[in-house]
Amino acid sequence: MITNALIYSVRFGPKIALPEAIQANIGLLRVVPATYRPMRPTRPNKNVYRKREDTDNWRTRAIIDCVRKVRETDDPQYDEMFGIFNKIAGQTLDKLSADAITIIKSRDEQFRLRVTTLLFDKAIKGSAYAGVMADLAKKLNTEIQDVSEDLETHAQMFGTLYDMSGTLTFPKVDEPDFEDKVVAWAKQKDVRRGYARFLTHLYTRELVSGQALQESMQKVIQDLNDTLVQPKSEQSEENVTQFADFLFEIAKLLNPTAVELRGLILSSVDTILKRPRPELPSLNMRSRFKLEDAMKCVKVC
Numbered sequence: 001m002i003t004n005a006l007i008y009s010v011r012f013g014p015k016i017a018l019p020e021a022i023q024a025n026i027g028l029l030r031v032v033p034a035t036y037r038p039m040r041p042t043r044p045n046k047n048v049y050r051k052r053e054d055t056d057n058w059r060t061r062a063i064i065d066c067v068r069k070v071r072e073t074d075d076p077q078y079d080e081m082f083g084i085f086n087k088i089a090g091q092t093l094d095k096l097s098a099d100a101i102t103i104i105k106s107r108d109e110q111f112r113l114r115v116t117t118l119l120f121d122k123a124i125k126g127s128a129y130a131g132v133m134a135d136l137a138k139k140l141n142t143e144i145q146d147v148s149e150d151l152e153t154h155a156q157m158f159g160t161l162y163d164m165s166g167t168l169t170f171p172k173v174d175e176p177d178f179e180d181k182v183v184a185w186a187k188q189k190d191v192r193r194g195y196a197r198f199l200t201h202l203y204t205r206e207l208v209s210g211q212a213l214q215e216s217m218q219k220v221i222q223d224l225n226d227t228l229v230q231p232k233s234e235q236s237e238e239n240v241t242q243f244a245d246f247l248f249e250i251a252k253l254l255n256p257t258a259v260e261l262r263g264l265i266l267s268s269v270d271t272i273l274k275r276p277r278p279e280l281p282s283l284n285m286r287s288r289f290k291l292e293d294a295m296k297c298v299k300v301c
Helices: 004-010 020-028 052-068 076-087 093-105 109-125 127-143 146-156 178-204 210-228 234-251 259-273 285-298
Strands: none
Touching (some): 052 146, 093 109, 109 146, 109 178, 127 146, 146 178, 178 210, 210 259
16 A cells, blocks of 8 residues: 555655766856846836726726615616616516626626626515516626626625624604604615525525635624623514524525535534523524524524
């Protein structure tokens, strides 16, 4: 059996002598001492193409601007794309996606970014349509390869673009602007649910990388673990509820082949649920049941 030790021992064993002809040629070589030669000064080449990082930074800056004016329909063709996205459904997907591709191909990359921003925005704000919007994205990407890169950048910037730094709680009935606060609370929950669904749909269609989904999951799992041990309050329970919903939405959509991602949910949730209840004051029964449902979705039968 050949081992590493055997291979390395050969280096120090006897060697076969070089043929005399080769030794004679080596003997004819002129040996001179090495001399120092300073390097020539280099001048920056102005014609070198930009690095990929610069392109990504351009995309990031452009997307921030697109999100800011995503609902502005000053451009007739952008308004037409707005109409296509509103009408998209399973039975109209082929025709409307072909119309959308024709429009996008006739315009520049700035217009394409506006369109993919609108697509991402509508998918996460209407979570019930996340699946069909992901189907549309796949159709677009077959003809326009940059669509998937746009969507991956959107996924990475989600927390920044949609201000997910704080979690809203359900307001008290006697609070000022009660109705408006209820609407804001419901919208935030739906956006987070929609993001989880849409990102998973994009992943299962190979439009975003598994890394993008895994990073989102790991952040939520870490935040969930940190929040569970906090003293019970309305805020901490709401945070835990939304974290549990997020993991459940992903778990129920993952394909059986997504072994690593399913394993991440299974091991993380199993560790949480095995802890004694007194150690998790902010885990209410609703969130516990939701986490149990997430585990059932990812278990291999």
